Amino acid sequence: MTATIRVAAAGDIHAGEPLRQRIERAFREIGQEVDLILLAGDLTTHGLPEQAEVLADACREIQVPIVAVLGNHDHHSGHSDEVKDTLESAGVIVLERSHVILEIGGVEVGIAGTKGFVGGFPGAEIADFGEPALRQVYGETTLEVEALERGLEEIAGCHKTIVLLHYAPLQDTLVGEPETIWAFLGSGRLAGPIGAHRPDLVVHGHAHHGTAHGSIGEVPVHNVAIQVTGQDFVVFEL
Numbered sequence: 001m002t003a004t005i006r007v008a009a010a011g012d013i014h015a016g017e018p019l020r021q022r023i024e025r026a027f028r029e030i031g032q033e034v035d036l037i038l039l040a041g042d043l044t045t046h047g048l049p050e051q052a053e054v055l056a057d058a059c060r061e062i063q064v065p066i067v068a069v070l071g072n073h074d075h076h077s078g079h080s081d082e083v084k085d086t087l088e089s090a091g092v093i094v095l096e097r098s099h100v101i102l103e104i105g106g107v108e109v110g111i112a113g114t115k116g117f118v119g120g121f122p123g124a125e126i127a128d129f130g131e132p133a134l135r136q137v138y139g140e141t142t143l144e145v146e147a148l149e150r151g152l153e154e155i156a157g158c159h160k161t162i163v164l165l166h167y168a169p170l171q172d173t174l175v176g177e178p179e180t181i182w183a184f185l186g187s188g189r190l191a192g193p194i195g196a197h198r199p200d201l202v203v204h205g206h207a208h209h210g211t212a213h214g215s216i217g218e219v220p221v222h223n224v225a226i227q228v229t230g231q232d233f234v235v236f237e238l
């Protein structure tokens with residue numbers, strides 16, 4: 001029987017200078033309470049390095065590991081590499097189609113992290129057909145799904161396993177968003193590796209008007225966008 005760890009998660013912080021004080025206070029407080037912090041993408045407002053700096057400043061003094069994935073907003077200005085570098089310089093582990101294994105109080109915690117991408121859900125999905133541009137979108141999601149599968153394989157032996165995404169892997173946590181845009185909020189193909197490997201926890205963001213809780217089989221999936229949870233962080237015990 002392994003010890004319980006406390007995990008805080010937040011998505012869609014959308015950092016920028018106007019939010020500096022709130023963000024710094026939230027991180028200071030949560031850093032005292034948990035063993036691990038997860039950030040589910042849309043870390044910045046428009047993907048500018050100075051916006052990432054605001055979040056980096058809040059993360060720099062935190063003693064517990066902080067693991068993040070980028071979101072679509074973090075790519076918007078074409079500076080996602082600088083956003084990533086800025087956060088990494090503050091000690092944040094930024095996962096891009098990758099994984100990390102952390103030792104937390106004697107517990108091996110594996111996190112497979114990737115941004116995810118669009119494509120829709122059974123019944124209303126983009127197919128790998130037609131114009132190259134559309135097939136390229138399909139192919140981009142394929143790379144995300146394959147990376148998630150690889151990451152889950154790598155962390156399979158850990159005491160606790162977590163999937164960290166920005167885009168949604170299922171529809172449950174999108175309820176509240178107009179159904180007409182669900183195809184842009186995630187891809188049901190991401191659920192394949194999750195259903196097969198059954199991690200202990202899956203978190204995502206991106207759907208600001210979605211629903212907090214869902215599941216893929218017995219795997220709990222949480223939309224941790226702060227606009228959904230109404231809190232700076234939600235805390236899970238694993």
Ligand SMILES: [Fe+2]
Pocket residue numbers: 012014042071073206208
């Ligand atoms: Fe967002």
Ligand SMILES: [Fe+2]
Pocket residue numbers: 042071072073166205206207
């Ligand atoms: Fe987003």
